[in-house]
Amino acid sequence: MMLAGKYGLLALVAGGVIALDQASKFWVDARMQLYETKALIPGFFDLHYIRNTGAAFGFLSRTEADLRVPFFIVVSVVATAIILFLFHRLRDADKVLPFALSLVLGGAIGNLIDRVRLGEVIDFFYIHYKGFHWPAFNVADTAITVGVFLLILRMVFLEKATPGPRQS
Numbered sequence: 507m508m509l510a511g512k513y514g515l516l517a518l519v520a521g522g523v524i525a526l527d528q529a530s531k532f533w534v535d536a537r538m539q540l541y542e543t544k545a546l547i548p549g550f551f552d553l554h555y556i557r558n559t560g561a562a563f564g565f566l567s568r569t570e571a572d573l574r575v576p577f578f579i580v581v582s583v584v585a586t587a588i589i590l591f592l593f594h595r596l597r598d599a600d601k602v603l604p605f606a607l608s609l610v611l612g613g614a615i616g617n618l619i620d621r622v623r624l625g626e627v628i629d630f631f632y633i634h635y636k637g638f639h640w641p642a643f644n645v646a647d648t649a650i651t652v653g654v655f656l657l658i659l660r661m662v663f664l665e666k667a668t669p670g671p672r673q674s
Contacts, residue, residue, distance in 0.1 A: 510603040512596060523612025526593060527645035528619060533630040543632070554632035556622070556642050575625045582618040586611060602660045609653030611655030 538544065538555040545552050559574065589611045596603050620627040629642035 511598050512593070512600075515604050516593060516608045518669040519608035520612035520615065523609060523618070523646065523649040524616050524619070527616030527649070530645050531550075531620065533541035534630045535628060550633065550635055552632045552634070553630050554642050556629050557626045557640070558629045559626045575611070575621060578621050579618065582614055582621065585614050586618070589614070600638070602656060606653045606660065608647040609656070613648070613650035613653065616644075616649070 534553065534555050538553065540555055540557065543554045545597060589607050593604060593611075595605050596607075617627050626645065627646075627662050629644050629647070631648070632642045633640040
């Protein structure tokens with residue numbers, strides 16, 4: 507039986523993000539040494555294998571693991587529940603919000619898997635140019651970022667273009 511509508515989109519997008527995220531992390535872990543760098547576009551884009559014990563940009567990375575790991579797991583589970591609740595309330599006709607929430611959900615679950623399995627997250631995409639260095643990230647982080655960006659675009663631009671209920 508084929509999945510249809512917004513729930514089919516959720517399964518396809520979130521499942522695809524999770525699969526691609528985990529496959530890429532397993533590949534990096536199997537083929538690279540920790541802290542190893544492989545230039546893909548010299549002077550701009552590398553694979554740089556690190557383990558991030560914190561959240562985005564290393565947030566809470568210096569906190570004790572006994573507190574940090576359960577905290578991030580609880581936050582991820584709560585975020586997943588909120589996303590699923592919001593997703594359930596979406597209109598079937600809306601296409602942007604379900605896609606965006608599916609990206610965020612897939613990314614959140616991808617990083618949650620790492621936290622449960624390893625107590626930290628594998629990061630490996632590294633962008634830099636001369637003195638500029640962006641913190642390393644992964645497929646899950648990318649999906650979350652794109653999803654949040656689409657949510658912001660939808661709320662700021664498309665919401666204004668969508669007529670609301672008529673007032674009599």
